[in-house]
Amino acid sequence: ETKLTVANWLPPSHPLVSEVIVPMTEQIAEATSGEVTATVLPAPLGPPPAHFDFAVNGVADITFGVQGYNAGRFKTTNIAEIPFLGDSAEAISVAYWRTFDAMLKDAGEYDDVKVLAVFTHGPGEIFLKDGDPSDVDLLKGTKLRVGGGIVHEVASTLGAVPVEGPSSKAYELLSQGVADGILFPYESVSFFKLIPELEVGVSVPGGLYNTSFYIVMNKAKWESLTPDQQEAIDGVTGEALARMAGQMWDRADAAGRDAMDGATVITPATEAQITAWSAALKPVVDAKLAEVSETGIDGAAALSMLKAEIAAQQ
Amino acid sequence: MSDAIKSVELEGQTSASPPARLSVTGCVLGCLGGVLLIAMMALTVCDVIGRYLFNSPIKGASELTEILLCAVIFLGLCAVSLAEDHVVVDLLTDKMPASIHPAREALTGVLSGLILMVIAWRIWVYAAQIAGYNGATTNLSIPIAPLGYFCAICAFAGGLITAFLPLKRAFLHAKH
Amino acid sequence: MEHWPVGMAILTILLFIGVPISFALAGVGLVGVVSIIGWAPSLALLGSVFFDNGRDYTLSVLPLFLMMGNFVVQSGIAEELYQSAYAWLRHRKGGLATATVVACGAFSSVCGSSLATAATMTKIALPSMRRYGYPDQISTASIAAGGTLGILIPPSVILVFYGILTQQDIGRLFLAGLIPGLIGIVGYAIAVRISLKLQGIDLPTEPKLPLLDRIRALKGTAGALALFTFVMGGIYLGVFTPTESAGMGAGGAFLLMILKRRFSAQRTLMVLFDTMKTTAMMFFILFGALTFTNYVNMSGMTGDIQSLITSLTSSPLGFIVIVLCIYLLLGCVLESLSMIMLTVPVFYPIAASLGIDLIWFGIFVVMVTEISLITPPVGMNAFVLRSVVPDVRLGTIFRGLVPFIAMDVVRVGLLTAAPILVLLLT
Ligand code: NA
Ligand code: NA
Numbered sequence: 054e055t056k057l058t059v060a061n062w063l064p065p066s067h068p069l070v071s072e073v074i075v076p077m078t079e080q081i082a083e084a085t086s087g088e089v090t091a092t093v094l095p096a097p098l099g100p101p102p103a104h105f106d107f108a109v110n111g112v113a114d115i116t117f118g119v120q121g122y123n124a125g126r127f128k129t130t131n132i133a134e135i136p137f138l139g140d141s142a143e144a145i146s147v148a149y150w151r152t153f154d155a156m157l158k159d160a161g162e163y164d165d166v167k168v169l170a171v172f173t174h175g176p177g178e179i180f181l182k183d184g185d186p187s188d189v190d191l192l193k194g195t196k197l198r199v200g201g202g203i204v205h206e207v208a209s210t211l212g213a214v215p216v217e218g219p220s221s222k223a224y225e226l227l228s229q230g231v232a233d234g235i236l237f238p239y240e241s242v243s244f245f246k247l248i249p250e251l252e253v254g255v256s257v258p259g260g261l262y263n264t265s266f267y268i269v270m271n272k273a274k275w276e277s278l279t280p281d282q283q284e285a286i287d288g289v290t291g292e293a294l295a296r297m298a299g300q301m302w303d304r305a306d307a308a309g310r311d312a313m314d315g316a317t318v319i320t321p322a323t324e325a326q327i328t329a330w331s332a333a334l335k336p337v338v339d340a341k342l343a344e345v346s347e348t349g350i351d352g353a354a355a356l357s358m359l360k361a362e363i364a365a366q367q
Numbered sequence: 368m369s370d371a372i373k374s375v376e377l378e379g380q381t382s383a384s385p386p387a388r389l390s391v392t393g394c395v396l397g398c399l400g401g402v403l404l405i406a407m408m409a410l411t412v413c414d415v416i417g418r419y420l421f422n423s424p425i426k427g428a429s430e431l432t433e434i435l436l437c438a439v440i441f442l443g444l445c446a447v448s449l450a451e452d453h454v455v456v457d458l459l460t461d462k463m464p465a466s467i468h469p470a471r472e473a474l475t476g477v478l479s480g481l482i483l484m485v486i487a488w489r490i491w492v493y494a495a496q497i498a499g500y501n502g503a504t505t506n507l508s509i510p511i512a513p514l515g516y517f518c519a520i521c522a523f524a525g526g527l528i529t530a531f532l533p534l535k536r537a538f539l540h541a542k543h
Numbered sequence: 544m545e546h547w548p549v550g551m552a553i554l555t556i557l558l559f560i561g562v563p564i565s566f567a568l569a570g571v572g573l574v575g576v577v578s579i580i581g582w583a584p585s586l587a588l589l590g591s592v593f594f595d596n597g598r599d600y601t602l603s604v605l606p607l608f609l610m611m612g613n614f615v616v617q618s619g620i621a622e623e624l625y626q627s628a629y630a631w632l633r634h635r636k637g638g639l640a641t642a643t644v645v646a647c648g649a650f651s652s653v654c655g656s657s658l659a660t661a662a663t664m665t666k667i668a669l670p671s672m673r674r675y676g677y678p679d680q681i682s683t684a685s686i687a688a689g690g691t692l693g694i695l696i697p698p699s700v701i702l703v704f705y706g707i708l709t710q711q712d713i714g715r716l717f718l719a720g721l722i723p724g725l726i727g728i729v730g731y732a733i734a735v736r737i738s739l740k741l742q743g744i745d746l747p748t749e750p751k752l753p754l755l756d757r758i759r760a761l762k763g764t765a766g767a768l769a770l771f772t773f774v775m776g777g778i779y780l781g782v783f784t785p786t787e788s789a790g791m792g793a794g795g796a797f798l799l800m801i802l803k804r805r806f807s808a809q810r811t812l813m814v815l816f817d818t819m820k821t822t823a824m825m826f827f828i829l830f831g832a833l834t835f836t837n838y839v840n841m842s843g844m845t846g847d848i849q850s851l852i853t854s855l856t857s858s859p860l861g862f863i864v865i866v867l868c869i870y871l872l873l874g875c876v877l878e879s880l881s882m883i884m885l886t887v888p889v890f891y892p893i894a895a896s897l898g899i900d901l902i903w904f905g906i907f908v909v910m911v912t913e914i915s916l917i918t919p920p921v922g923m924n925a926f927v928l929r930s931v932v933p934d935v936r937l938g939t940i941f942r943g944l945v946p947f948i949a950m951d952v953v954r955v956g957l958l959t960a961a962p963i964l965v966l967l968l969t
């Protein structure tokens with residue numbers, strides 16, 4: 054019997070843990086008839102950005118995290134994080150996995166680990182303390198709390214004043230009035246208890262950005278498993294795991310959106326807004342695709358495949 | 368009022384850093400660390416003023432703060448090691464006979480120094496790993512590895528000092 | 544995997560023969576982790592702990608609040624503050640120590656960290672108390688204990704962590720900390736009186752000053768009040784966040800030093816050198832504690848404890864008593880943030896299933912964490928004092944803290960008996 058450890062930096066109640074990671078460990082045990090079991094460590098081993106290397110170095114056997122936390126390391130994630138990709142995390146995640154499996158993995162960014170899944174959360178939307186949701190210049194001069202990477206560039210390109218800080222500080226920034234709004238998926242607004250602070254929501258068709266996640270396993274540990282065990286685990290991870298994660302984010306987004314009832318009024322973005330923002334963000338998207346192409350992958354082709362796979366699932 | 372200043376400066380003295388002037392090494396460390404700390408403070412002040420008055424915060428202020436913080440910690444380790452100011456539990460050691468202190472301090476010093484050198488080695492290896500994938504900060508794309516090498520060097524120097532000072536005392540004591 | 548008690552024992556021995564706390568924790572933690580996952584991964588983890596945690600934006604408040612405190616001291620307003628306090632309290636027994644406790648509480652309302660509160664208040668309060676003849680045992684204990692209020696009176700780093708871990712509203716948690724914090728101030732003031740009585744110390748009390756003189760003495764608080772208002776006002780008007788307030792406060796204190804005509808290159812260099820050293824000491828203890836925490840995390844200790852508790856009791860009060868005992872024991876050896884990160888995930892689902900209000904439980908957890916900061920052998924607030932004033936023995940500080948710890952236990956009992964005191968404002 055092989056015992057795997059799973060590193061976790063989120064609260065155990067977070068849906069990514071309770072509805073993805075824990076079910077994944079159960080499915081691994083079931084698929085291998087109990088020969089391979091995985092247990093989630095009770096406390097974090099280190100800060101979130103350290104988790105990819107934890108898997109590389111075998112500190113834990115399975116780790117998960119956000120590629121964007123290791124800036125400079127992953128360029129192919131750009132494909133899945135650009136604006137206007139889709140409204141369903143499930144569709145994007147499954148398409149992302151297929152594109153990864155067919156093309157992106159050749160960039161070699163994940164060669165030090167066994168990849169169990171890559172996926173994205175639901176579409177990132179606009180939330181503000183106040184303002185006219187139909188204004189094309191809605192974000193001009195608005196102080197927006199953003200994370201790093203693409204969302205930072207999206208915000209500044211649309212004229213916002215980016216206020217930096219970890220997501221755990223979002224409440225502090227908004228309630229203190231340091232930030233006027235935030236770019237977040239519905240789920241995160243609810244999870245970080247921001248709903249009472251935000252009266253205006255603008256839902257952007259396809260989302261203004263996405264965040265890419267990984268679940269990976271230590272390579273030596275993977276190779277120590279028997280071919281039968283590997284096949285069994287491959288059967289419950291990969292596309293199946295990406296789908297499960299995407300479904301979880303969709304459920305969490307729906308719950309988050311429900312929780313906004315009567316507190317945050319959500320208005321769809323107007324035609325004028327969409328046209329203006331698409332045009333403004335075009336250079337950002339092009340620059341991101343160029344970065345992907347630096348890895349030797351055809352960025353434009355990968356994006357076409359991703360979009361086709363997303364469309365195929367609607 | 369000058370009493371208050373004096374008493375504070377006295378505290379400085381007891382922490383092995385003379386109030387009137389620091390040693391040359393202390394001065395260099397103090398100036399370097401001082402620049403980093405003032406930069407950390409100025410960064411926040413300018414970020415807030417820029418954001419509040421001119422709607423233009425400093426891009427990457429928080430990641431610059433993180434880099435400065437890390438550098439201050441490891442530079443400070445050298446200063447702490449030089450002053451032999453590591454925090455210890457003195458509940459029992461105070462009750463031990465004075466004659467065993469040189470040997471005891473040599474033992475604990477070498478042990479601590481070794482641990483610090485292992486830490487230095489591992490930070491160096493980790494930095495090299497980060498350099499391998501061009502790890503950089505999120506918004507300003509500042510490479511992280513050089514900071515790691517700096518921290519490793521500081522930790523190694525701290526380890527050498529921490530082991531060497533009590534060893535030297537123990538040798539001098541044995542000679543007499 | 545049941546060797547964690549051995550690790551604890553070795554740690555205690557190393558600490559008692561005088562190995563610095565940071566390296567004892569790191570060494571035992573490293574060897575412990577090696578015994579579980581082997582050399583290569585353990586060494587990789589060690590590098591990550593020491594390098595990644597040093598780059599944490601939130602922790603930047605530590606050196607900046609230290610720097611603010613140091614500049615405040617250099618500007619001379621600490622002395623003025625204590626002269627004002629003394630003018631008002633000089634006819635009372637232990638008046639200045641009581642004033643220290645009150646000042647700690649006030650400072651806690653702008654500082655989210657107990658360590659930074661203790662460090663700052665040491666700089667301000669200890670020289671004055673020494674000059675007025677207070678024995679170190681009482682003056683250091685009143686600061687170490689008063690400093691613990693930093694994580695109970697909002698804002699609080701620990702409450703934010705708890706809120707994230709348990710998905711509780713951080714704003715409600717902050718409100719809930721207010722009344723227990725005020726009770727804490729009263730409790731510590733009583734502990735000061737008890738200490739004086741127990742030690743049979745009769746500090747000379749001076750005749751009460753006429754009211755007009757006392758009001759005139761308030762002038763000395765102007766500088767401190769201005770800085771306090773600047774920091775507090777900045778936070779509450781939303782100009783900057785509590786995290787940023789540390790940098791703004793340091794800047795304000797620096798400006799104050801210049802305005803008070805106390806600026807000199809030499810003095811500034813001393814402040815910065817001192818700040819850097821104290822910062823390094825604290826962070827290395829934190830890194831050591833985090834290394835040790837990784838060992839505890841992997842050793843299966845948490846799981847052992849969870850199954851033990853559920854086998855012992857099913858009543859809420861029984862659970863609280865058990866958890867209190869566990870925290871008192873764990874709090875002896877663990878650093879506060881590590882303790883929260885390790886135990887809250889284990890305890891809060893049990894608490895919720897027993898119908899215990901999770902806001903109340905958060906305040907309870909913070910109060911027992913406060914106790915852990917001042918109990919030997921690993922009492923972070925005592926270490927902070929020791930690192931700011933190296934000529935005081937830890938034994939002296941810990942002996943002086945006994946009455947304060949007793950008052951803390953009384954406070955926990957009171958808030959368990961009357962949870963309304965916690966939940967009233969929420
Ligand atoms: Na506080
Ligand atoms: Na303790």
